[in-house]
Amino acid sequence: MRRIFSLIPAMLVVGCGALQLPGGQPNVDGTVVALAQQGAPRLQVGILSLGASTVVVRQTVRENFETYASIDGASITMQDGMMIATRGLGGDMLGSDISESLATVSSQKPGRVTRFHTFLDPENRAERRAYICDIAIRGPRDVPFGETQVATQLIAEDCASQDQTFLNLYWIDSSGKIVQSRQWAGDFAGVLTFRIVP
Amino acid sequence: MDAKGLLGDRMSVPATGRTGIFVAALAMATPAEAETLSFYGTPGLIDMPNAYVLNDGEIALTTAGFGDSLRNTFAFQITPRLQGVFRYSYIRGFNFGGRDLFDRSFDLSYQIARETATRPALAVGLRDFGGTGIYSSEYLVATKAVTPEIRVTGGLGWGRLAGRNSFSSPLAEISDRFATRPDVGAGGIQTTGQIDFGAWFRGDIAPFAGVSWAATDKLTFVAEYSSDIYAKEESRGLGRVASPLNFGVQYKFDNGVTVGGYSLYGRDVGVSLSYVLNPAKAPFPGGRGQAPRALSPRSEVVAASTGSLQRGLSAQGMTLENLEIRGDTARIHVVSSRFPATAQALGRAARVLANRVDPSVEIFEITFVSFGMPVSTVTLRRADLEELEFDVDSSWRTLARAQIEDAAPVDPGTRISGVYPGSDLSWGTFFTPSLFDPDNPFRFETGLKLTGFYAPRPGLILSGEARLPLYSTIDESTRVSNSILPKVRSDAVRYFESERARLTHLTAEMFTRPKKDVFGRVTVGYLEQMYGGISAEVLWYPVDSRLAVGAEVNYARQRDFDGGFGFQDYDVWTGHASAYYDFGNGFYGQLDAGRYLAGDWGATVTLDREFNNGVKVGAFFTLTDVPFEDFGEGSFDKGIRISFPVGWLTGQPSQRSVGQVIRPVLRDGGARLAVRNRLYDTTRGLRGAELADSWGLFWR
Numbered sequence: 001m002r003r004i005f006s007l008i009p010a011m012l013v014v015g016c017g018a019l020q021l022p023g024g025q026p027n028v029d030g031t032v033v034a035l036a037q038q039g040a041p042r043l044q045v046g047i048l049s050l051g052a053s054t055v056v057v058r059q060t061v062r063e064n065f066e067t068y069a070s071i072d073g074a075s076i077t078m079q080d081g082m083m084i085a086t087r088g089l090g091g092d093m094l095g096s097d098i099s100e101s102l103a104t105v106s107s108q109k110p111g112r113v114t115r116f117h118t119f120l121d122p123e124n125r126a127e128r129r130a131y132i133c134d135i136a137i138r139g140p141r142d143v144p145f146g147e148t149q150v151a152t153q154l155i156a157e158d159c160a161s162q163d164q165t166f167l168n169l170y171w172i173d174s175s176g177k178i179v180q181s182r183q184w185a186g187d188f189a190g191v192l193t194f195r196i197v198p
Numbered sequence: 199m200d201a202k203g204l205l206g207d208r209m210s211v212p213a214t215g216r217t218g219i220f221v222a223a224l225a226m227a228t229p230a231e232a233e234t235l236s237f238y239g240t241p242g243l244i245d246m247p248n249a250y251v252l253n254d255g256e257i258a259l260t261t262a263g264f265g266d267s268l269r270n271t272f273a274f275q276i277t278p279r280l281q282g283v284f285r286y287s288y289i290r291g292f293n294f295g296g297r298d299l300f301d302r303s304f305d306l307s308y309q310i311a312r313e314t315a316t317r318p319a320l321a322v323g324l325r326d327f328g329g330t331g332i333y334s335s336e337y338l339v340a341t342k343a344v345t346p347e348i349r350v351t352g353g354l355g356w357g358r359l360a361g362r363n364s365f366s367s368p369l370a371e372i373s374d375r376f377a378t379r380p381d382v383g384a385g386g387i388q389t390t391g392q393i394d395f396g397a398w399f400r401g402d403i404a405p406f407a408g409v410s411w412a413a414t415d416k417l418t419f420v421a422e423y424s425s426d427i428y429a430k431e432e433s434r435g436l437g438r439v440a441s442p443l444n445f446g447v448q449y450k451f452d453n454g455v456t457v458g459g460y461s462l463y464g465r466d467v468g469v470s471l472s473y474v475l476n477p478a479k480a481p482f483p484g485g486r487g488q489a490p491r492a493l494s495p496r497s498e499v500v501a502a503s504t505g506s507l508q509r510g511l512s513a514q515g516m517t518l519e520n521l522e523i524r525g526d527t528a529r530i531h532v533v534s535s536r537f538p539a540t541a542q543a544l545g546r547a548a549r550v551l552a553n554r555v556d557p558s559v560e561i562f563e564i565t566f567v568s569f570g571m572p573v574s575t576v577t578l579r580r581a582d583l584e585e586l587e588f589d590v591d592s593s594w595r596t597l598a599r600a601q602i603e604d605a606a607p608v609d610p611g612t613r614i615s616g617v618y619p620g621s622d623l624s625w626g627t628f629f630t631p632s633l634f635d636p637d638n639p640f641r642f643e644t645g646l647k648l649t650g651f652y653a654p655r656p657g658l659i660l661s662g663e664a665r666l667p668l669y670s671t672i673d674e675s676t677r678v679s680n681s682i683l684p685k686v687r688s689d690a691v692r693y694f695e696s697e698r699a700r701l702t703h704l705t706a707e708m709f710t711r712p713k714k715d716v717f718g719r720v721t722v723g724y725l726e727q728m729y730g731g732i733s734a735e736v737l738w739y740p741v742d743s744r745l746a747v748g749a750e751v752n753y754a755r756q757r758d759f760d761g762g763f764g765f766q767d768y769d770v771w772t773g774h775a776s777a778y779y780d781f782g783n784g785f786y787g788q789l790d791a792g793r794y795l796a797g798d799w800g801a802t803v804t805l806d807r808e809f810n811n812g813v814k815v816g817a818f819f820t821l822t823d824v825p826f827e828d829f830g831e832g833s834f835d836k837g838i839r840i841s842f843p844v845g846w847l848t849g850q851p852s853q854r855s856v857g858q859v860i861r862p863v864l865r866d867g868g869a870r871l872a873v874r875n876r877l878y879d880t881t882r883g884l885r886g887a888e889l890a891d892s893w894g895l896f897w898r
Contacts, residue, residue, distance in 0.1 A: 029488075060492040065588055067492035075489035077588055085588045087489030087898060090482040090849070094897050097590040116590045120484040123810040124539060124892040126593035188483055 032057050032069045043068055045076065046193035048182075055197060076185075076192070080106070081170070081178030083185060083192065091188025094118045094126055104135045105155050105170055105178075111135050115159065119186045131166075133159035143171050143180050146198035150179055159184070166191070234410055234418055234448055235456070235472045237262040238325065238333075239271020240283055240307065243408035243422040244444040244460055244468075246359075248351040249321035249341035251309045254278040255809065256476050264460065264468025266290040266436050272840075274815050276807060279309040282817065284838050284860060286639065289332070292434050300639050302862040303333050318342035324398060325358075332430060335359040336399050337406075351422075352407045356399050361427035362442055364402035376400050420446045424463070440464035477813035477842075482849035484898050490514075490549050493587050496580075501556035504614065510554055514546040515851070519567055519656070522612040526560040531608060533567050537851050538812050538843055539892035540566060540574075540884050548578050565605045566884045569709040569875060570657030571717060572605030573884040574741055587897065597893045602886045604715050604741045608656070623650040628665060632672045632691070633860065643670035643694055647702075662704035662724075665761075670694060682828055683866040684768055686728075686795035690864060692759045693727050700761020702727050707875065715740045717877045726872040729754040729795075730765060737877035739778075742886040746778040746878055752871050754795065770797055772871055778878050780887055784808050786816075788878075795869040798822035802835075802868065810891050812843035812855060820868030828867070835868035837861035 036042065036057045045068075046053040056068035056076060065084070067077045074088035082105075084096040100113035113135060118128045138154040152171040159166050166184035173179050180195045233252055236242025239260035241250040252258055252275040260271045269287040276282050283305035292299035307323035318340040326333035339353030356367070357379060369376035379401025408422030422444050432438050441464030448458040454475070460468040502510075507530075508518045515536020522529040528551055534543035544564060551562050565575040582599045586592045625648045632641040645668035651661035672694040679688035693700075705723035712718050717737045724730040731754040739746035751773035758764035774792030781787060784807050791801040800822025808814045819836035826833040841857030844850075882888055 060494055062493055062495045062584075062587075065492070069489065073488035075492065077492065079588070088486060090484060090486055092484050092898060094894070095586075095588045095590045095592040118590050118593065120894050120898055122480045122483040123478055124484065124541075124894045125810065126894040128590060 029069065029071050029073055032059065032071045035059060035069075041066075042197040043076075043078075044193075044195045044197050045070075047189070048191040048193065049189075053193075078194075081181065081194075083183045083194075086185055086189060089185060089189040091122075091186050092120045093186050093189075094120055101133060101135070101157060105157065105172070106176060108137060108153055108155060108172065109135075110137055113157075117186065119188075129161055129164070131159040131161045131164070133157045133168075138169075141171060143195075145179065145196075152179060233258070233474065234420060235260050235273075235470070235474075237264070237267075237269060237468065237470060238283075238305070239269065239273050239285060239472070240281065240305065240323075243351060243410060243420050244446050245424050245426055245462065246351070246353065246406045246408055246422050247307070247321070247323055247337055247339050248349070248408070248410075249309065249313075249319040249339045249353075251275060251279060251281060251307075251321070252474060253476065255478050255807070256474055257815070258472060258474045260470060260472040262458075262468065262470035262472075264462045265466035266292070266431065272838075273305075274807075276815075281305075281307045282838075283307075285326075285333075286634070287333075288639075289431065289436075291436060292431065299332075300634065301332055302634065313342060327398070333358060334397065335426075347412045349410045349412075350407075351409070352405065354403050355406055355425050356401060356403055357397070358430075359406065359425050360402045360404040361429055362404055362425045364404040364425075367399075367401065367403045369399060416450045418448045418450075420444075420448065420460075428463070437465070477809050477815070477846075478811070480811045480846050480849075484895065485845055485851055486849035487851040490546055490898075491553060493549060493584055494553050496557045496584065499553060499555075499557050502554040507550065507554055508614065510550040511547060514543065514550060516543060516547060517617065518614055519617050520565075520608055520612040521614055522609065523555060523559060526558060527563060528555050528559045528561070529563040529565070529612070531565045531567050531572060531612075535853060537895075538845055538853050538883075539810075539888075539895045541889050541892045542851070542895035542898055544576055544889070545896035545898065548583055552580055552583055565608075567605075567656075568880050568884055569659065569707070570653070570655075571709045571711050571881070572608050573717075573881050574886065574889070575603050575605045576889070577601040577603070592897050593894050596896055597890060602741060602889060605711070607711065613656075618656060619652065619654045621650070621652040623648070625649070630672070631858070632675075632694075633858075634862065635675050635677065637675065637677065638671070641671040641675065643667050643672045645669065657709040659707045659709075660705070661707070663702045664699050665702050666699040667694070667697060673697075679866075681830055681866045683796045683798075683824060684770075686756070686768070686770075686866045687864050687869040688830075688866045690728065693761060696760040698760065700727075701763070702761070703874065705874070709875075709880075712736075715743075717881055719875065719877055721873055721875075724757065724763075725752075725754065726874070727761065728757055729871055730757050731755050731769075733871065733873045735873075735877055737881070739878070739881060739885065744780040744782070744887065746882075748776045748778070748877060750774055750776070750792075750873075750876070752873065754871050770795055772797075774802075774870070776878070778882075784810070790870070794820070794822055794867070795871060796824070796866045798824045798867055800824075800868055802870070806839075811846055812841075813846060814839070814841040814855075814857070816840075822868045824867035830863075830865050832863040832865060835861070835865065 041058040043056050045056050054070055056070045058066055059069040060067040064079050065077055067075050069075045077085040082098050082102055086093045095118050097116040101115045104111045104113050113133050115131050118126050121127045136156045138156050141152050141154040142149040143152050150173050152173050155170045157168040169182040170178045171180040182193045185192050233241045237245050242248045254275055256275045258273040262269050267289050271285045273283045285303045287301045289299045303326035305325045307321055309321045311320040313319035320340050323337050325335045335357035337353050337355045337359055341351040343349045367376050380397050404425040406425040410418055410420045412418045424442050424444055428439050444462045446458050446460035448456055450456045456472045458470040462468045511518050516532040516534045520531035537543040547564050560580050562578045565572050578600055586595050628647045630643045645666050647665045649663045651659055653659045675691045679685050681688040701724055703724050705721050708720045710718040719735045721733040733752040735750040737748035753771055755769040756766040772793050772795055774790040776790045779787045786806045788804040793799050802820040804818040806814055806816030817838045821834055837860055839859040841855050843855040844852045
């Protein structure tokens with residue numbers, strides 16, 4: 001054999017493969033399917049960067065934390081309609097302090113607030129980030145809800161830290177509930193969209 | 199409606215999505231000194247180095263060839279300024295009789311000064327300081343970006359890099375010993391591998407220079423004036439270089455792979471392929487494994503059966519060995535076999551308990567068990583878990599409130615029935631590479647293996663493995679060991695000769711906790727492929743200590759080449775005193791001093807850099823009382839080791855990793871017994887420092 005065949009080119013191949021998302025086998029969680037069949041509340045979730053969407057089912061409610069699970073094993077936790085945690089999306093949002101955002105958005109008044117998120121970094125450390133956000137009222141919008149339309153107020157929350165910016169949008173119905181939203185889940189997972197499934 | 203539809207028709211979305219932010223972050227992370235890699239696989243021009251470095255912790259893999267030479271290089275940025283390199287090169291027809299040369303070389307380089315607005319970056323390098331000396335050279339080099347796109351490099355080279363227009367070194371003014379360079383290869387193969395301290399920066403010097411122009415983010419043009427005249431190659435009849443000028447172009451693809459095409463020395467066409475990866479940046483931060491079940495409200499928790507707890511833990515890759523619920527405290531002992539980071543297993547076990555034990559229980563004591571030894575106990579308050587599950591400071595608050603202690607002796611009365619005796623029998627395939635045989639640098643063996651164990655009680659394990667080789671090229675090796683020492687490792691290849699099934703190990707192991715912070719192991723039987731005997735080890739390792747100290751004594755007898763039950767005549771008492779130290783920032787050192795397999799006395803120094811996600815790159819060397827000339831090729835035992843966790847690549851949690859120890863040559867001096875399950879390796883991941891290092895995974 002004339003060619004050099006050593007560890008190095010082999011590793012090169014492995015290294016390239018690491019850049020692509022390996023196609024994992026979906027691991028279907030039967031308990032989530034059962035919950036959906038029992039009529040547990042559901043959210044339609046879109047992942048903007050993948051152009052994909054799925055439905056998640058509410059699995060646990062503790063205090064005002066609602067955790068929704070997907071059948072392939074990821075979960076998203078909402079606090080009164082705002083996302084505070086993800087598990088299994090990669091670079092997960094471990095925890096949040098969104099109390100100021102929540103109060104201002106709920107009151108449907110413009111204002112400047114601070115929100116905090118902690119993300120899991122690639123070296124398994126929790127990295128806490130703070131964002132200054134401007135909340136603005138965009139005005140009335142009708143959004144589809146099943147067969148009908150729901151009248152909502154669209155509220156925008158424009159956030160920035162030193163090196164990150166994102167825009168969250170909330171459509172709030174007359175009862176003050178967030179029925180549809182677009183929220184940022186961190187650098188890795190990107191922007192997620194949510195809509196309550198009737 | 200898909201996600202895009204939801205947003206598309208109702209608003210204009212500013213470009214702040216993932217891509218925009220990601221690109222912005224990348225632009226900030228990339229230093230001004232974007233690396234181009236030379237034919238030697240280190241930051242450089244074409245055949246000449248420059249003064250730049252890789253980002254801290256990065257690994258650069260390069261294959262580059264022109265004319266009669268092909269170089270495969272693994273470069274690792276050990277610290278922000280220090281770089282270590284292993285290279286495996288091939289030169290066609292270099293050896294006597296037109297035989298090809300396969301050569302291993304190590305480099306070190308250090309960036310003395312970083313580039314500033316007014317001052318160039320400055321670096322010094324030692325090339326091939328421990329190999330056969332073909333590439334033996336040193337350099338001092340400066341590089342400056344004169345515009346954001348154009349970088350100019352100038353340097354001075356010694357040794358091989360002082361081939362053209364050389365002049366006498368100013369260092370010779372300081373001392374005569376710098377005036378001439380000793381001929382490093384003069385002792386022939388017997389002296390290769392010695393560190394050539396004596397030759398460094400000696401002899402004449404010569405200038406080299408070059409310029410690179412980044413025409414776009416992806417496309418870079420390079421030109422250089424080389425001071426290397428390939429004198430050694432020319433003297434072996436491989437022709438004369440026609441010109442000192444080299445030109446090239448490199449293109450970097452979006453996936454990070456860079457290819458280059460070059461014109462070298464007015465004579466050859468060259469190509470290069472390189473890839474730089476950052477082990478710290480796992481493709482999936484935190485992995486893509488299943489989410490944990492969130493905590494239910496305490497009021498909804500119903501005390502579950504032991505079986506339900508077992509199932510809950512088993513779904514998280516843990517075996518429940520002991521359970522005791524007394525008063526307000528629940529104590530469990532678990533063996534975790536899925537999550538590579540113990541902190542993640544701990545977080546999962548805590549949530550399983552919180553969702554399944556009686557609401558009156560307030561305290562969880564979770565003990566991790568390894569090979570039957572209770573190693574560490576973490577105490578958590580249930581109310582803290584409930585308070586902190588989604589808290590913005592969940593990680594450090596949980597860590598601050600957790601108590602991590604050495605595990606207390608286990609109460610046998612709390613043992614879960616059915617766990618012991620335990621047993622397993624499984625078969626699989628194996629693949630054993632054999633690298634760097636001078637006749638064929640890559641040989642391998644593959645086949646079927648049968649593995650089994652029986653554990654009658656905690657800490658006592660009878661286990662074995664048999665292998666049936668199906669296809670092997672290792673047994674084609676015709677090299678006969680020329681060692682003048684007892685052939686304790688140099689005829690390792692002979693253990694691959696038999697085509698019949700062979701026993702790789704068959705042992706009884708006993709693991710104990712004789713006292714607080716102390717671990718013990720005794721292994722008896724066929725310890726490894728080449729030796730059988732008895733091995734006893736003790737390790738002192740306080741739970742929150744950076745330092746661990748151990749000792750091991752073995753009696754070993756060499757096994758028959760056929761892998762059967764028989765033994766040969768050679769036997770030896772061997773053993774080491776060992777110190778292990780966690781320097782912090784991911785650096786781990788190990789010192790083993792004692793008697794090696796050939797009866798030689800000495801010490802092994804090992805230094806690893808380990809990323810929290812489990813990627814490990816390390817190097818080691820052993821010096822013993824065997825004289826370099828008796829040791830043979832390589833002069834002393836040394837090598838590097840690389841290990842990647844499988845989960846780093848797949849995103850799925852797994853304790854498996856793929857790795858390789860790369861030794862230039864395996865000889866008989868400084869050889870250690872390969873006993874399985876040494877205590878430091880089996881306990882470190884469960885001790886305090888490791889738990890804390892990956893604590894971000896507790897709530898993942």
